[in-house]
Amino acid sequence: MKTKTARVITYGCQQNENDSERIRGILLEAGYTLTDHGDDGDGGADLIIFNTCAVRDNAEQRVYGNLGALRRVKEQRPEMLIGVCGCMAQQTHVAEHIKKRFPYVDFVFGTYALARLPQILYSVRSQRVFDIERSGDGLAEHLPRHRQNGVTATVSVMYGCNNFCSYCVVPYVRGRERSRAPKDIIREVEGLAAQGCREVTLLGQNVNSYAELPFGELLELVSGVEGIERVRFVSSHPKDVTPELIDVMARNRKVCKQLHLPFQAGSDKVLADMNRKYTKERYLELVAGVKEKIPGIALSGDVIVGFPTETDEDFDHTIDVIRQTAFDMLFTFIYSKREGTPAAKMPPVLPPERVKVNFDRLIAEQNAVSLKKNTALVGTTQQVLVEGVGKSGGDSMLTGRTDGAKIVNFAGNQTMIGKMIGVKITRAATWSLTGEVAANK
Numbered sequence: 001m002k003t004k005t006a007r008v009i010t011y012g013c014q015q016n017e018n019d020s021e022r023i024r025g026i027l028l029e030a031g032y033t034l035t036d037h038g039d040d041g042d043g044g045a046d047l048i049i050f051n052t053c054a055v056r057d058n059a060e061q062r063v064y065g066n067l068g069a070l071r072r073v074k075e076q077r078p079e080m081l082i083g084v085c086g087c088m089a090q091q092t093h094v095a096e097h098i099k100k101r102f103p104y105v106d107f108v109f110g111t112y113a114l115a116r117l118p119q120i121l122y123s124v125r126s127q128r129v130f131d132i133e134r135s136g137d138g139l140a141e142h143l144p145r146h147r148q149n150g151v152t153a154t155v156s157v158m159y160g161c162n163n164f165c166s167y168c169v170v171p172y173v174r175g176r177e178r179s180r181a182p183k184d185i186i187r188e189v190e191g192l193a194a195q196g197c198r199e200v201t202l203l204g205q206n207v208n209s210y211a212e213l214p215f216g217e218l219l220e221l222v223s224g225v226e227g228i229e230r231v232r233f234v235s236s237h238p239k240d241v242t243p244e245l246i247d248v249m250a251r252n253r254k255v256c257k258q259l260h261l262p263f264q265a266g267s268d269k270v271l272a273d274m275n276r277k278y279t280k281e282r283y284l285e286l287v288a289g290v291k292e293k294i295p296g297i298a299l300s301g302d303v304i305v306g307f308p309t310e311t312d313e314d315f316d317h318t319i320d321v322i323r324q325t326a327f328d329m330l331f332t333f334i335y336s337k338r339e340g341t342p343a344a345k346m347p348p349v350l351p352p353e354r355v356k357v358n359f360d361r362l363i364a365e366q367n368a369v370s371l372k373k374n375t376a377l378v379g380t381t382q383q384v385l386v387e388g389v390g391k392s393g394g395d396s397m398l399t400g401r402t403d404g405a406k407i408v409n410f411a412g413n414q415t416m417i418g419k420m421i422g423v424k425i426t427r428a429a430t431w432s433l434t435g436e437v438a439a440n441k
């Protein structure tokens, strides 16, 4: 008998990718084989799950568009199952909308229901299933997992968020903070190391408010796992960056000298309206302290342009933070109104065209800084953890990352994959570096 195939399509952040690994693990245990094939014709998957993101409206619209496109396919292959899960699905108004507007969607489940997926797959044989109940802690330690990349991996250490930034839907769809036990995290990292993983990124919506231990201690424990050469973490909230954490980062050679520290806006008024719990001055002090303790640290951040109460003068403070901090990389977003959040009730002061002008200005400023910082690395030798074959240039073009998370492409042979290789940087672009092998470590 032909085995049934399943396809998982993921939107959004690394946390969602991480959840998709567990969804794939459950599907494999349920007897499916995994596919990335399209959904049409005989080669189409028997089951498709969209693991969705609720952080921005355009990601939601893409999901609705893709569900709409499946109407035809479902008419041709009515036995195909379609499911929607993740942050978007956790919202009651979204689940209701899918129920009415997409009658051919067979099941919807929220972020708390991952562990119930095996039952959902069973029940859906006889009826449509909608499970957005907030029962259970969602940690679901016992779930199987299917990972794709052997050299690097993400490990969720906590879920949820207590911060309620006024624009953000995460606390509503992921719930309050829950931290995993250190022993469970270490066991997972040991398993990864045994399979050849060399770098782990600890994940959490608010990773450094990890509650079971001071976060620096968790970093020490994870970096102590034999075989693990690098440890990173995302995303940090500035209010939870402690001197102890910075000390651990400074002294532990396995903890990457890289910090992703979202700042979101430069104006104190906008930061207060966002409920971010710090000021521009405090953020800049924090950055200055980190740079002093860890010279050369690679910094990245998230910033939102066009928050409803942001004026042009407020936006100038955002530009000022960018200039003073000199981020290596910045993740930039135009404000997206999210139903049910306090910011959704704030009337916008700037028209969308003006927000776009500010956004373009921000990108131009940051691109110049990123290029300058990358160009400063030309001629240096960087230790690159080789992750695999690059996207272009054939099988001999490898790709990996520096300690500061910069992408480096270079010619090499595939025996280097999974190893730390010294690469001399020869060329810089805004988003990546090119180099040549200098010497094996």
Ligand code: SF4
Pocket: 161, 162, 163, 164, 165, 168, 169, 170, 171, 205, 206, 237
């Ligand atoms: S810290 Fe703020 S932006 Fe980040 S997930 Fe929590 S509420 Fe959202």
